[in-house]
Amino acid sequence: MSSDTGALARHRAFSFSRVYAITINTLTELTRLKVFYFLLIFALLLIGSSIFMAQLTFQQEFQILKDVSLGAMSIFTSLLAIVATARLIPQDIEDRTVYTILAKPVPRFEYLLGKIAGVLLLLAISTLIMSSVFLAVLYTREQTVLHETVRQMSKAPREQVDDALRAVRSSALNIDLFPGITVIYLKACLLAALTLFVSTFATTSIFTIVVMTFIYFIGHLQATAREYWLQGHSSGWITHGFLAVVALIFPDLQAFNLVDDIVAGAAISLGLFAKTAVLGIFYTTIYTLLAVFVFYGKEL
Amino acid sequence: MTDPAIAVRGLTKIFPVPLHRQSIVAVRDLDLRVEPGEVYGLLGPNGSGKSTTLKIILGLVSPTRGCTEIFGRDSRLVKSREAVGFLPENPYFYKYLSGEETLRFFGRLCGLGGVQLKNRIDELLELVGLTKARKRRLGTYSKGMLQRIGLAQALIHEPKLVVLDEPTAGVDPAGSREIRDLIVDLKRRGITVLLSSHLLAQAQEMCDRVGILADGVLVREGRLQELIAIENQTELVLADASSQLVEEIESLINRSNAKLIERRKSTTTLERLFLDATTERPKS
Amino acid sequence: MRVLLVLLILIVLGAIKLPIERDLAVIHRQEHFRGVEFNLDLREKLGQLGFIAALSGFRAIVADALFIQAHVAWERTEWSRVLLLFRHVTTLQPRSILFWDMAAWHMAWNASVAAMNDRAQPRLALRVKAQREYFALGKDFLERGIKNNPDRPQLYETLARLYREKYKDHERASEFFGKAAALPGAPRYNRRFSAYELSYCEGREREAYDRLRQLYNESEKERLPTLITRLKFLENKLGIPQDERIPDRAP
Numbered sequence: 089m090s091s092d093t094g095a096l097a098r099h100r101a102f103s104f105s106r107v108y109a110i111t112i113n114t115l116t117e118l119t120r121l122k123v124f125y126f127l128l129i130f131a132l133l134l135i136g137s138s139i140f141m142a143q144l145t146f147q148q149e150f151q152i153l154k155d156v157s158l159g160a161m162s163i164f165t166s167l168l169a170i171v172a173t174a175r176l177i178p179q180d181i182e183d184r185t186v187y188t189i190l191a192k193p194v195p196r197f198e199y200l201l202g203k204i205a206g207v208l209l210l211l212a213i214s215t216l217i218m219s220s221v222f223l224a225v226l227y228t229r230e231q232t233v234l235h236e237t238v239r240q241m242s243k244a245p246r247e248q249v250d251d252a253l254r255a256v257r258s259s260a261l262n263i264d265l266f267p268g269i270t271v272i273y274l275k276a277c278l279l280a281a282l283t284l285f286v287s288t289f290a291t292t293s294i295f296t297i298v299v300m301t302f303i304y305f306i307g308h309l310q311a312t313a314r315e316y317w318l319q320g321h322s323s324g325w326i327t328h329g330f331l332a333v334v335a336l337i338f339p340d341l342q343a344f345n346l347v348d349d350i351v352a353g354a355a356i357s358l359g360l361f362a363k364t365a366v367l368g369i370f371y372t373t374i375y376t377l378l379a380v381f382v383f384y385g386k387e388l
Numbered sequence: 389m390t391d392p393a394i395a396v397r398g399l400t401k402i403f404p405v406p407l408h409r410q411s412i413v414a415v416r417d418l419d420l421r422v423e424p425g426e427v428y429g430l431l432g433p434n435g436s437g438k439s440t441t442l443k444i445i446l447g448l449v450s451p452t453r454g455c456t457e458i459f460g461r462d463s464r465l466v467k468s469r470e471a472v473g474f475l476p477e478n479p480y481f482y483k484y485l486s487g488e489e490t491l492r493f494f495g496r497l498c499g500l501g502g503v504q505l506k507n508r509i510d511e512l513l514e515l516v517g518l519t520k521a522r523k524r525r526l527g528t529y530s531k532g533m534l535q536r537i538g539l540a541q542a543l544i545h546e547p548k549l550v551v552l553d554e555p556t557a558g559v560d561p562a563g564s565r566e567i568r569d570l571i572v573d574l575k576r577r578g579i580t581v582l583l584s585s586h587l588l589a590q591a592q593e594m595c596d597r598v599g600i601l602a603d604g605v606l607v608r609e610g611r612l613q614e615l616i617a618i619e620n621q622t623e624l625v626l627a628d629a630s631s632q633l634v635e636e637i638e639s640l641i642n643r644s645n646a647k648l649i650e651r652r653k654s655t656t657t658l659e660r661l662f663l664d665a666t667t668e669r670p671k672s
Numbered sequence: 673m674r675v676l677l678v679l680l681i682l683i684v685l686g687a688i689k690l691p692i693e694r695d696l697a698v699i700h701r702q703e704h705f706r707g708v709e710f711n712l713d714l715r716e717k718l719g720q721l722g723f724i725a726a727l728s729g730f731r732a733i734v735a736d737a738l739f740i741q742a743h744v745a746w747e748r749t750e751w752s753r754v755l756l757l758f759r760h761v762t763t764l765q766p767r768s769i770l771f772w773d774m775a776a777w778h779m780a781w782n783a784s785v786a787a788m789n790d791r792a793q794p795r796l797a798l799r800v801k802a803q804r805e806y807f808a809l810g811k812d813f814l815e816r817g818i819k820n821n822p823d824r825p826q827l828y829e830t831l832a833r834l835y836r837e838k839y840k841d842h843e844r845a846s847e848f849f850g851k852a853a854a855l856p857g858a859p860r861y862n863r864r865f866s867a868y869e870l871s872y873c874e875g876r877e878r879e880a881y882d883r884l885r886q887l888y889n890e891s892e893k894e895r896l897p898t899l900i901t902r903l904k905f906l907e908n909k910l911g912i913p914q915d916e917r918i919p920d921r922a923p
Contacts, residue, residue, distance in 0.1 A: 100499070101466075109496035113482065120484040144743070147770050152739075155732040162729045183480035188541065191446045191474035191551075192497045195466045251859070289675070308729070311697060314690070336686030340693045341729075343700075348732035352767035353824065360699050367692060374685055378678060385674040387403075388448045 106194055110202025111209060118172050118210045126164050127214060131221045133160055146233045147259045153229065154351040157222040158268065162347065164218065165211055165276035166304065173207050173283035174296040177383075186388060197380045200284065204376050207280045215273045223261070230260040264354075267361045268347035274368030275344035279304070281375035282339070288382040307341035310334055339371050391460030393549045393580040394428075394445060396420035398454035401440055401604075414440040416604045418454070422597075424548070427571065427581040429595035429612075431588060437604040438584035439477065442553050445582075446474055458549060470498075473542030477553040479534060483527035487518050487537050490526060491544055498545035512540040516570065532563030539570060550574060552583040556590055561662050568594055589659075592616075625654060717760050726764060735765035739774075751783040755809065762813065769826045772817030780810025780834050807838045828852035829862060832869070842872040863887065864899060871902045881906040888918060 137156045144152070180186040189199060233256050241249045283300050290296040317331035343364060350356055399418040404411040415437040422428040430438050443449040445456045447463040461468035481490050488509060495505045513519045516536040526534065535555065542550055555571070556564035571594050574581055585591045591598060592612065599609040608615065626634075641648050718726060718734065726734045742757035758775035765771055784806035793799050814831040821827060832848035835841040846869035853862035864887060870880035884903045887894045900918065907917045 103499060105501065106497050106499070109493055113485075113493055116484060117482060148739075148774075151768065151770055152736045155736050159730055159733040166729070184476045184478070185481060187443070187446075187448055187476040188474065188479060188481070188494070188538075189497060190448055191469060191472070191476075192494060192545075193466050193469040193499070194497050305724070311693070314693065315697075318694070335690065336683050339689075340696075343693060343696050345729050345731070348729075348765065349767045351732060352765055353769060353821075354703065354767045357699075357703055360696075360703055363692070363696055363699065367689070367696065370689070370692075378681065381681075382674060382678060387450070388443070 101195070102198065107198050107202045107205065110189075110194075110199060111205040114176065114203050114206025115209050117176075118206065121172070126168060127217050127221075130160055130164055130218050134221060134225050146256060149229065149233075150226070150259045151351060153226060154262075154265070155348070157218075157225070158265070158272070158347045158351060161215070161218045161222065161269070162272045162275070162345070165215055165272055166279050168214060169207065169211055169276040169280035170283050170297060170300045170304070172210060173204075173280045174287055174300065175293040176203050176207070177284070177287045178291065178293045178296075181388060190388065196383050200288075200376065200380050200383055204281060204284050204379075207284075208277055211273060211276045211280065215269065215276070219269055226260060230256065233260075262350065262353070264350045264356050265347070267356050268350040271344050271346050271361070271364055271368070274365060274372075275341065278339060278341075278344070278368055278371040278375070281372040281379070285375045285379040285382070288379045288386065303338065304341065306334060307338050308345075309342075310338045310340045311342045314340070343367060390424060391457070392421045393424045393426075393459060394420065394422040394582060395457045395460075396441070396445065396454070397456075399441070399444060399451055399456060400453040401437075401444060401449065402452045414604050415444070418601075418604075418606055420599060420606070420609075422549075422580060422582055424580050425575070425578050426596040427575050427583070427594055429591040429598040430582065430584040430601060431586065431591055431598050432584075432601035433586055436601040438586075438601055439553055440604075441601070442474075442551055442582070442584060446472065446551060470545070471547050472549045472551060473545065473547040475535070475538045475542045475550070475552045475555060477557060479538040481526050481534070481537065481541075484525060486523050486525055487513065487529070487533075487540075488522040490537060491541055494541040495544045500545060508544060508546075512543060515543075515573075516540045517566070530563075532559045532566070535559055535563065535567060536570075539567065543574075547579070549580040549582065552581065554585055555583055556585070556587060561659055562666060564590065565663065621649070717763070731764055735761050735768070735771070738764070739771060742774075742778075746778055746782065749786060751778075751786065751806075754778050754783065758813070762817070766817075766820040769817070769821060769824060772813055772821075772827055773830055776810040776813040776817070776830055776834065778810075779806050779813060780838055784810070784838070807834070810834055810838075823855065825852040825855040825858035825862065828855070829858070832862075832865065836869060842869045843876075846870040846873065864894065864896070868898065868902055871906055877906055877910055881910055881912070885918075 134153070134157055137153060177186075180189070186199075190196065234253060237252050237256055238249065241252055244252075279300070282303065283296060286299050286303075287293065287296045290299070313331045314335035317328065317335050320328075346356060346360075346364065396418055399415055399420075400413070401415040402411050402413050418437075418441065420441075430441065432438050440449060444451050445458065445463055447466070447469065450464065456463040458468045459471050461471075482493075485493065491509045491512060492505065495501070495508060500508065510519075513522050516539055518533060518536060518540070521529065521533060526537065529537065539550075539552070539555070542552070552571070555567050559567065568590060571581055571583070575594075575596075581594075583591075583594070595612050597609070597611050598615065600607050624637075638648060638651075722734050738757050738761045742754050742761060745753040745757060758771070758778065761771050762768075762775055784803045787793075787802035787806055788799050790799055790802070793802070811831070811834055814827050814834060817827045818831065828848045829852040832845045832852065835848065836845035846866045849862050849866035849869060852858050853866055863883075867880055867883040867887060870876055870883065873880070881903070884899060884906065887899065888903060903918055906912075
């Protein structure tokens, strides 16, 4: 029954180069959307807040600078993940580009894989840029404060100056921030995959964004609902059932908010970081696979 | 025996309508065969099930009943799409890509790369006449240019079959002439073409065989010449005939048992007129 | 059909991930992450907007905003407002040493002094009572801060200072300087301060002497004027034999 396939090489069930082509195309598409204006706002916010904070002591200033930067980083990456992903599939269907792509020998899972990989790449680049801006501002402020400290304490004994400088340094950059930023990125990845999943059965990107906003808030309350449900605090089977559904279906987004406490000085253990990372990767994978499953049943 | 380029057997597609009890039957018990090397036109009014049929053949939509094959391979297999290029109706590509980048993207999707892909892109841009516009973004292309780049991407992997959904819809006469010429060229090179159209005059010029769909049912099918020929009539078209010659012919007719139905001056088509008028003065 | 299947998969996976998430929450508690319970009480305190913001990953920023408000309230000497705001701030961000420390400092050092100098209150007894109440509030902040951050020395040290400067309780002061000194990352002077404070306690002079002497022997750097003064005081008080005493002047 088989016939020769012309000039082409034999078809492979999975091709990295096909996924790569879609990934790069998705990344190009997203960067042309001027998403990087987000980053500009981020930079302005940071520099603005650091000027405003000049009246406080350096410990207060550094803490607020870190809180604002990392809080903004967290919300921006989450927003970017949701907004960027929500429009990918509906836009391709509306523009019929999805027909042209899937009429080529491209399996549907490769198409989705390429799309999500493009978003994750965009998120990684944004996180790197924001981290660099943040570290640059923090470093500049740290140098200024160190300089002032040396000047003010020019007559103090050596040991005291060293103590003071050590205090400045320890309240500025904290090495635990890096795993914290990684967890922020993982949370954004999770949200992107979940958005992709929702967008496979949604018809418009607005619907997806609205649903994701709800999921975002419920996800932050999931831990509370879970504990209430498991400890049997709830009264009545309706409440009990509702809590069970929330606990089972929604991801615990609060588990990814480690950075608040890291800024405040909590040290993150390797075990905690590893488990959080595994949970993030688990969710991202599961939601992507579910998106693929739904997409295979979709009539285009 | 070789496999047909396209085989459709007992194809039915029913779309359920959400929140309603009844559903829409887009295609009903369709049987279709397209032989290698022919140009087949699927004709019918809007909403007659042409696009749905094409989508099922390309594996974009799953059939409710029946099956479709491309060169003997089930349409549901990704592999079946190796031998086919598709141009959707009114295609929008990624506006931010240039013509060249578009072809490179689709070439990569077909597993092409390197020098082979580069040469193929040059060749196709030349073929569809977009060599000068290769670096321009698709956002700046006219509808005819988009259609041509669409045709180029459908041909990127040298498919043996090309499926075109309304290839000339919304394109001006000059543009659609070019597309017709390209299709004729494809046929000359032995590529099978399946196209859908509701513009019958154009289909008539291009197709070897046609099928007419109405409400999802194939109501007529066959070789174009056979379908439209009127068995008991013959036309003569004369040039530089004197009136004397014409009178002689008429008297010959009167003496036989044949009947002269109509006698008129030949006219050019409006399209021919339009094309002559617009190509006399080149665009500034 | 597919939708139902997806829902089923989600629930089955939910049952799998549930223990992982619970496990993670336990680690969070052990490592003092997520020290905030989101409940109705907190919502009333923060108001709707603040509560939502706090929930959606802005907890630290809400805390900072309230902290700045507290700073403004302090500049206006609105003490009850300072107290209220610091309670919110420390509830939202219990891992920040800075907030507990500032809260205690405002209460025990600033508000207490202001209460003592309150011209609107002519009766001394009431002024003293108000002052003692602010001391207690400061102490309360520090104790709760320590409960949330038992592994970091700073708040133990501040609590020790509070006992020393406000309550004149040398025994407690010594105890908390000692606790601070035992933790990693504590400044060296905590050990010294603990021993100094002990030297003021009736009946514990011998213990204080041993500790000061040990510090003296450990390193040249420890032989600071106060240490020598306290050692000499204890040598006299305990009647240490001349040949065991430290020399009058540092060599």
